[in-house]
Amino acid sequence: MKQTAYMKKVGLLSIVGAVLMAGVPSPAAEDLVSRRQADMKAMAAAAKTISGMFKDPAGYKASEFKWAADTIRDKSGSVLSAHFTSGAANLQSKAGPQSKARPNILEERDRFDRIANDLRDYAVALDAAAQNNPGPMTASMRMKPGEVMGGGPFGTHVRNEQELLAMPAEHAFHLMLQACATCHARFRME
Numbered sequence: 299m300k301q302t303a304y305m306k307k308v309g310l311l312s313i314v315g316a317v318l319m320a321g322v323p324s325p326a327a328e329d330l331v332s333r334r335q336a337d338m339k340a341m342a343a344a345a346k347t348i349s350g351m352f353k354d355p356a357g358y359k360a361s362e363f364k365w366a367a368d369t370i371r372d373k374s375g376s377v378l379s380a381h382f383t384s385g386a387a388n389l390q391s392k393a394g395p396q397s398k399a400r401p402n403i404l405e406e407r408d409r410f411d412r413i414a415n416d417l418r419d420y421a422v423a424l425d426a427a428a429q430n431n432p433g434p435m436t437a438s439m440r441m442k443p444g445e446v447m448g449g450g451p452f453g454t455h456v457r458n459e460q461e462l463l464a465m466p467a468e469h470a471f472h473l474m475l476q477a478c479a480t481c482h483a484r485f486r487m488e
């Protein structure tokens with residue numbers, strides 16, 4: 299009697315064990331998930347720094363603005379894309395519940411990569427703005443009253459580098475935030 303109960307318990311435990319093992323992501327995948335999440339958090343902090351300077355131009359410092367832009371530049375584009383590849387088995391189904399990445403990233407690879415590259419283009423434009431405005435924040439960095447955001451003359455997707463560098467930095471910044479939001483809406487779980 300006693301032994302049967304024991305056997306049952308062991309049997310149950312090994313089933314639980316097997317299920318747990320199957321559900322546990324490999325350490326490498328887990329690493330990658332925490333690394334890309336840390337990158338995202340760093341980009342969020344950088345965006346907050348830039349946003350704060352547009353809200354309070356007296357607090358503008360070209361070096362800090364540039365550093366924030368460079369943080370986003372260095373964590374976007376192909377660097378960002380490489381964190382979400384199929385090879386590393388790092389997408390939601392296999393990476394486990396700690397990741398909010400959606401598996402459609404693989405099916406819509408081009409779209410995902412394009413948004414990641416757009417983000418980098420905007421960051422490069424912001425870096426240039428900081429270099430061109432080493433002193434106080436100039437009026438040329440600000441959006442003009444009534445300037446249309448997003449759906450404006452350039453739309454939300456700017457392909458032409460010339461246009462991008464010509465627009466006020468604040469406008470480029472708003473397009474940048476839209477790139478974050480566009481990608482999250484499509485490729486990140488609620």
Ligand code: HEC
Nearest residue numbers: 335338339341342397398399413414417477478481485486
């Ligand atoms: C090309 C797509 C893409 C772009 C662009 C993008 N993100 Fe993300 N972001 C994701 C995905 C996918 C996740 C979920 C990652 C995961 O949990 O594995 C995520 C997660 C996050 C998180 C949560 C991180 C955590 O700790 O779980 C933050 C914060 C974030 N992004 C901020 C930003 C900001 C700010 C920008 C723009 C400056 C941005 N993201 C641009 C795809 C993107």
